[in-house]
Amino acid sequence: xxxxxxxxxxxxxxxxxxxxxxxxxxxxxxxxxxxxxxxxxxxxxxxxxxxxxxxxxxxxxxxxxxxxxxxxxxxxxxxxxxxxxxxxxxxxxxxxxxxxxxxxxxxxxxxxxxxxxxxxxxxxxxxxxxxxxxxxxxxxxxxxxxxxxxxxxxxxxxxxxxxxxxxxxxxxxxxxxxxxxxxxxxxxxxxxxxxxxxxxxxxxxxxxxxxxxxxxxxxxxxxxxxxxxxxxxxxxxxxxxxxxxxxxxxxxxxxxxxxxxxxxxxxxxxxxxxxxxxxxxxxxxxxxxxxxxxxxxxxxxxxxxxxxxxxxxxxxxxxxxxxxxxxxxxxxxxxxxxxxxxxxxxxxxxxxxxxxxxxxxxxxxxxxxxxxxxxxxxxxxxxxxxxxxxxxxxxxxxxxxxxxxxxxxxxxxxxxxxxxxxxxxxxxxxxxxxxxxxxxxxxxxxxxxxxxxxxxxxxxxxxxxxxxxxxxxxxxx
Amino acid sequence: xxxxxxxxxxxxxxxxxxxxxxxxxxxxxxxxxxxxxxxxxxxxxxxxxxxxxxxxxxxxxxxxxxxxxxxxxxxxxxxxxxxxxxxxxxxxxxxxxxxxxxxxxxxxxxxxxxxxxxxxxxxxxxxxxxxxxxxxxxxxxxxxxxxxxxxxxxxxxxxxxxxxxxxxxxxxxxxxxxxxxxxxxxxxxxxxxxxxxxxxxxxxxxxxxxxxxxxxxxxxxxx
Numbered sequence: 001x002x003x004x005x006x007x008x009x010x011x012x013x014x015x016x017x018x019x020x021x022x023x024x025x026x027x028x029x030x031x032x033x034x035x036x037x038x039x040x041x042x043x044x045x046x047x048x049x050x051x052x053x054x055x056x057x058x059x060x061x062x063x064x065x066x067x068x069x070x071x072x073x074x075x076x077x078x079x080x081x082x083x084x085x086x087x088x089x090x091x092x093x094x095x096x097x098x099x100x101x102x103x104x105x106x107x108x109x110x111x112x113x114x115x116x117x118x119x120x121x122x123x124x125x126x127x128x129x130x131x132x133x134x135x136x137x138x139x140x141x142x143x144x145x146x147x148x149x150x151x152x153x154x155x156x157x158x159x160x161x162x163x164x165x166x167x168x169x170x171x172x173x174x175x176x177x178x179x180x181x182x183x184x185x186x187x188x189x190x191x192x193x194x195x196x197x198x199x200x201x202x203x204x205x206x207x208x209x210x211x212x213x214x215x216x217x218x219x220x221x222x223x224x225x226x227x228x229x230x231x232x233x234x235x236x237x238x239x240x241x242x243x244x245x246x247x248x249x250x251x252x253x254x255x256x257x258x259x260x261x262x263x264x265x266x267x268x269x270x271x272x273x274x275x276x277x278x279x280x281x282x283x284x285x286x287x288x289x290x291x292x293x294x295x296x297x298x299x300x301x302x303x304x305x306x307x308x309x310x311x312x313x314x315x316x317x318x319x320x321x322x323x324x325x326x327x328x329x330x331x332x333x334x335x336x337x338x339x340x341x342x343x344x345x346x347x348x349x350x351x352x353x354x355x356x357x358x359x360x361x362x363x364x365x366x367x368x369x370x371x372x373x374x375x376x377x378x379x380x381x382x383x384x385x386x387x388x389x390x391x392x393x394x395x396x397x398x399x400x401x402x403x404x405x406x407x408x409x410x411x412x413x414x415x416x417x418x419x420x421x422x423x424x425x426x427x428x429x430x431x432x433x434x435x436x437x438x439x440x441x442x443x444x445x446x447x448x449x450x451x452x453x454x455x456x457x458x459x460x461x462x463x464x465x466x467x468x469x470x471x472x473x474x475x476x477x
Numbered sequence: 478x479x480x481x482x483x484x485x486x487x488x489x490x491x492x493x494x495x496x497x498x499x500x501x502x503x504x505x506x507x508x509x510x511x512x513x514x515x516x517x518x519x520x521x522x523x524x525x526x527x528x529x530x531x532x533x534x535x536x537x538x539x540x541x542x543x544x545x546x547x548x549x550x551x552x553x554x555x556x557x558x559x560x561x562x563x564x565x566x567x568x569x570x571x572x573x574x575x576x577x578x579x580x581x582x583x584x585x586x587x588x589x590x591x592x593x594x595x596x597x598x599x600x601x602x603x604x605x606x607x608x609x610x611x612x613x614x615x616x617x618x619x620x621x622x623x624x625x626x627x628x629x630x631x632x633x634x635x636x637x638x639x640x641x642x643x644x645x646x647x648x649x650x651x652x653x654x655x656x657x658x659x660x661x662x663x664x665x666x667x668x669x670x671x672x673x674x675x676x677x678x679x680x681x682x683x684x685x686x687x688x689x690x691x692x693x694x695x696x697x698x699x700x
Contacts, residue, residue, distance in 0.1 A: 033676050054507035064501035067493040086486035096482070138682055139673035155673060162675045186671060186679035193683065198593045214658045224627055224669040224684025231623050231661070232585070242489065249655045253646035254507055264672070267523065268610035271684070272664035280660055282619040285585035296485075300492035306499050 006336055008348070008357040013334040023159055027331050030158045034322040037265020038373070055258045056377035058251045059313040066303065069212040069245045070294070076215025080277035082290045090120040093295045097122060097204065097237055098129055100291050104235045106131070106201035110193075112229035113137035113221065114206030115153050115316060116239050116295055119338045119351075122204070133204070134196045136225035138189050145172045151332030153339060154263050154318040159331050193225070203229035203287070207240035208315070209255060210292070213248045216276040217292065220260065220269040227273050236275075236287040242294050243303075243312040255315060258375035262317040298351040298400070305398040307386060311346050313376045318343075320370035320380060326363055335360065342370035346383045354391045355401030361387040409447065431464045509609070509644035516608045520641055521692070523611025527667030528680060529688040539691050540570035543633060546689060547598055552576045556592070556599035556629055560620040563602050563635055581622055592624055598631035605640040605648055606692075607664070613690065614640075614648060615663040623661050632685040634665070637693045 017023055042048040062069055074084045085100075087093035101109065109126065111117065111133050123133045123144070135144040139156040143149065146168055150156030157165070162180045169185055170178040176188045205226055209218040217238050219226050230236045246255070252274075260266045279286035303309050321327040321341025332340035337348045337357060345360040361384045370380040387399065392410065394402030420426050438460030443452040451457075463471075512519045521531045534542050547555060555576040558564040564580075571578060579596055581588065601621055605614040613634050617623040626632050642648045645664070649655065654662070669684030680686050 030676055050505065050507050053505045057502045057504045061501045061504065064499050067490050070490065070493070085482055086489055088485045088489060092485060136683065137673070138671045142673065155676075157673055162677075165674055182674045182677040182679050185674055186682050190682055194593060197683075198589055213655060216658055216662075222669070223671050223682045225682070227623075227627050227663075228683055231627065242493075249658070250646060250649055253509060253644065253649060256645060257509075268612060268664065268666050270527070270665065270667050270670055272612075272666075274658065274662040275660070276658040276662070277660050280619075283660060284581065284583065284588075284619065284622040285624045286622075286660055294489075296489045296492075300489055300496075303493055304496045306497055309496075309499070 006352075006356065008336045008352075008359050010334060010336075010359045010363045013336070014330045014363070017330040017334050022161065023331055024329060026159055026161050027328055030152075030155065031322050031328045034265060038262060038319060038322070039265075041261035041265050041267065051254055051257060052375050052377060054254045055315075055375050056313065058246060058255060059315070059376045060310075062246045062251075063243065063303070063309060063312055065247070066243070066245065069247055070242060072212040073210055073215065073245050074294075076212065077277075077292060078215075080215045081280075082215065082217075082277055082292055085291060085293045086296070087293055088296045090295065090297050093120050093239065093293050093297070094122055094125040096293050097239065098126065098131070100235065100237055100289075101126075101131055101202055104202060104289065106233075106235060108196075108200050109133045109202045109204055110197055110200035110229050110233060111135050111137075111140070112203065112205035112219070112226035113140050113156070114204065114239055115150075115338060116206055116241055117204060118150060119297065120239070120295070122239075134193070134200070136193050136197065136223075136229060137221070138186065138223060138225075141189055141193065142168065145169075149333065149338075151340065152318060152321065153316055153341075153343075159333065197225075197228045197232050200229075200233040202235040202237060203231075203233040204237045204239065205230050207238050207244055207292070208259070209252060210240060210245045211247075211249050211252065212245055214276060216249070216274050218252055219273045219275070220256070220271065221273070222266075222270040224271060227271055230273065230275060231286055234287055235289045235291070236278075237291045237293065238275075239293045239295065242296055242299050243314075259315050259317050262319040262373065262375045301398075301400065302350045305396075308346075308350060308383060308398060310378050311343075311350060311383060313378050314343055314347070315376055316343075317375055319373040319375065320378075323369040323373050325365060325367060325369065330363075335363075342380045342384075343378075346378075346380055346387060349387050349391075349401075350399055353401030353404075354387065354399055355404035358391045358401065358405050361385075361391070413447070428464075428466065431466070434460050435462050435464060509646040511643045512608050516641055516643060517638060517692075519608040520606050520611055523608070524667065524688075524690055525611075527611055527688075528670070528678075529611070529667050529690055531690045531692055534691045534693055536693055539635065539693060540567055543567070543600065543691065544570075544572065544575045546633070547576050547631070548574075550598075550631060550687070552597040552631055554579050554595060554597045556581055556596040556625055558601065558621040558625065561602065561618075563600065564620075567600060581625055585622070585624060592628045596629040598633060599625040599629040600633045600635070601625050603634045603636040603640070603665075603690075605642060605652070606636045606690075607642055607645055607648055609644045610664075610666055612645070612664040612666040615665055616659045617661055617663070618659075623663075626663070626665060627684050630681060630685055631687045631689065632665075632668075633689040633691060635691045635693060638695065 142157040151159040327341040391405040443457040603613040671682040
């Protein structure tokens, strides 16, 4: 199934979100908590500086040698008994997953949290093909029951409050009344999902790091649902983007010291699960088959541009969105696509194309908070600026949909601006004219209204700075 | 791998290989933290901060301590690994009044009901402990399978004080992991938890609700 064509409508959705006080309170509370906890983890600026420099270098090094490391990863995983699949598109990846499930005769699937499977819209695809996927991360389970998409890449149901979840559970979980007690809600989810785990014929998970040197998949989580999904069912299918590979096992240590601390302000997640193969003869549990699906979906195109390829360093900690003044106010669903916040604003237009997500690089004040907290030093504001340029004046075919925002009015406008600013006489004439007539122009005048739609129209001064200076006796120079 | 898949692989790799080369940056120095004489104290404090219980025991005393801990928690059954040294010590020392022992002695397919619904607690060993993050290092084996530390509501782990290290980086180096990864290696740093509902912590969402660490001190040491 091809995912329905979607077009970003950031401005329209942002207006709705901004006027939703409950949503804004939910995000404000969550983001404030996450920022405070992260800051406490990195209280020592020297430790932070050396650690993130190391983390950034590990990721940059892995990308510099990406094709070689992917081949090594594949060889070592294969030697360990893991079957490796490659998918150029999300459609291909979905078909591969379905093929594995059909081969295994599996129709009941339990899922650990995975953003790449969200990118693939895997659940909808599986349901359309007679497979029942059950999300087991508590947050993902909640939004699956609600029929929604995640609004945050680490905390998927962050947009909902206790009351909303209590209502949802009372409605959807048999035998449970309305309760806002978090322990009771959590226990209800445990009871509801226990049987699903035991009953599942396959488990699907994401991957946090894939280690080329040892052929290992590293998954981190707090709940244990990731471990259950990858241990209890007879088949485990891991799905990941091709950029998640790192070279050495020892690289895991600094990256693990960056990821949970940046994400949720925890020193480490409860579980770090390193999988290096299916159940061996004599072992009593673990899946009998392990598969890894490597998804491209535009990443190799991003890789083709050495500046934009920095996007691929991301380890999906979500610190950029937690600290983004825009994300905090509008929430994740405003971004339409899978990855919200600053990382989404640079990743989505590259994966989906500037022609359908070209407004996203503009949904930013370029304040730089994202770059400041990024544990792998992705220069997000620089990449936002680059993508804004690519949308109107593509430097190459580096970005899908490049040049799609170029309009005649725009280029005429800039040509006029250039003429005005390179001729002192013209400039003087124009500024005097605006001083006389500018205030008579209505705020709804064509072109002007794009600006005044969200801003008050400026009042033009009767005299320009040049005139005032001359009157005060300053010479023209 | 099907032909279609082989060509997807070739096309992806060809695109990556045709991209402009970029220099691999050097890795700046980074030293993982060291705790010296504070190692054990840090290990305990970090685990306790993650809602785990740590009990200092000796090699002679731990079965007795375990019996009393589980008695206090009202555990009715204890899953154990009969073929391990710790499993033998446990069954030798177990008294009739304690939780009924359940042996993980066959494959998960034949023991699913017990594992998923019946075992109240499980005892495993840990290969080491990491002070920086308060983590247990678990390498499940054929005798001590993966699900023991995951399905029962109480997980009890035995870890030797001598096997504590300062950091994961040190553990990986000292134990030579890079050349000998097991099917599954785990770091466990507390009981299962979630904060998905309004960032409110709740324990035992899928894995154990309680993590009990029995830290085995040197022979003759009095805890």
